[in-house]
Amino acid sequence: MFKKVRGTRKKATLNQTRQETIYLAIQALQKDASASVQLLCEIAGIARSSYYKWLNRKPSPREQENEQLIQVMMTIYEKVERTFGYRQLTLHMRRQTEKIINHKRVKRLMKVMGIQSVIRRKRKKYANSTPQQVAENVLNRNFHADAPNEKWLTDVTEFKYGNGQKAYLSAILDLHDKSIVSYVLGRSNNNPLVFQTLKLALQAAPESSPMLHSDRGYQYTSLGFKKLLDGNKMVQSMSRVGRCIDNGPMESFWGTLKCEKYYLHKYHTFEELNNDIEAYIHFYNYERLQAKLNGRSPVEFRTKAV
Secondary structure, three states: OHHHHHHHHHHHHHHHHHHHHHHHHHHHHHHHHOOOHHHHHHHHOOOHHHHHHHHOOOOOHHHHHHHHHHHHHHHHHHHOOOOOOHHHHHHHHHHHHOOOOOHHHHHHHHHHHOOOOOOOOOOOOOOOOOOOOOOOOOOOOOOOOOOOOOEEEEEEEEEEEOOOEEEEEEEEEEOOOOOEEEEEEEOOOOHHHHHHHHHHHHHHOOOOOOEEEEOOOOOOOOHHHHHHHHHOOOOEEEOOOOOHHHHHHHHHHHHHHHHHOHHHOOOOOHHHHHHHHHHHHHHHHHOOOEHHHOOEOHHHHHHHHO
């Protein structure tokens, strides 16, 4: 009996959500296009009296709160260029309103507003190379770090702009708080790009000697890179051949960056691309909340740890 009642309530809630969506659509069309209410109601298959009853009703406290939450939700949604799903929206809405908001409620409000996250995936291409030296997979998918600057991940990813021109982003991620410690965007995928990224990271974290994990790209297997690591007393770790998951959090960051920023725009110049990447990484480090960091941004989590 209990399961039947519970199912009936859920069905009633869904019906209310659908009706609310229809009423809101009629209201918007009537205001923007000055369309006939009677015609709009006939198209929607509802009685005109039902629409006017909804229009003239006194909103309940719950409905008033939903209106406020929708305004907050849409402001966040537009700020991140419509890329957040209900999980990220819930985290940010909780922070902004300082209220306990259930993720299921956010999903319902997203349905009312007809919004969803933008998700695009792109396969990564691999090029074979002859390594000068390789390292063992010391990290071994242990993606937990007890303190900042204990374990770093690094990689290079490709972007396109203009008329088929390419740019390459090299970055280092700290496993403790998932922050981006350093990054360099260049026009060539070469040793200086990777070496400069590591030097900037060491400047940002002086007197640190973290483990550095990468794939087996030719820059990371070069003798020059090994010399730079040894000179800073760093342990080198490398993924196994063809195992992207060995560098999973780094791959995850590339996917997040491209889905939430790069794939949404067409870049005509290197400068446009560079500006957007700089802005996004700042947003990611300082503002983008993560459930695995207890609802904090990477920098907030790092500050609390320190």
